[in-house]
Amino acid sequence: MFVCICNGYRSTELQELAKAGVRSAEEAYRSLGAGPRCGQCIDVAQQVLDGAHIDGARTTAGAEHA
Ligand code: FES
Numbered sequence: 001m002f003v004c005i006c007n008g009y010r011s012t013e014l015q016e017l018a019k020a021g022v023r024s025a026e027e028a029y030r031s032l033g034a035g036p037r038c039g040q041c042i043d044v045a046q047q048v049l050d051g052a053h054i055d056g057a058r059t060t061a062g063a064e065h066a
Helices: 011-019 025-030 042-064
Strands: 002-004
Touching: 002 011, 002 025, 002 042, 011 025, 011 042
Parallel strands: none
Antiparallel strands: none
């Protein structure tokens, strides 16, 4: 799914960055090469990053109990 239409950034790209430790949309966009343009996507991008971080924490927590 495209999160940022202006730059063509996909949710999968943001999820990979979240796994690598990126926590903010601005940091993610810098890593992908271009900052936000219209800014309409920032809230959704942040939600994707936060969701991937939470999912990763659950996976890690689950592994500790295995
Ligand atoms: S949709 Fe991402 S900057 Fe416009």
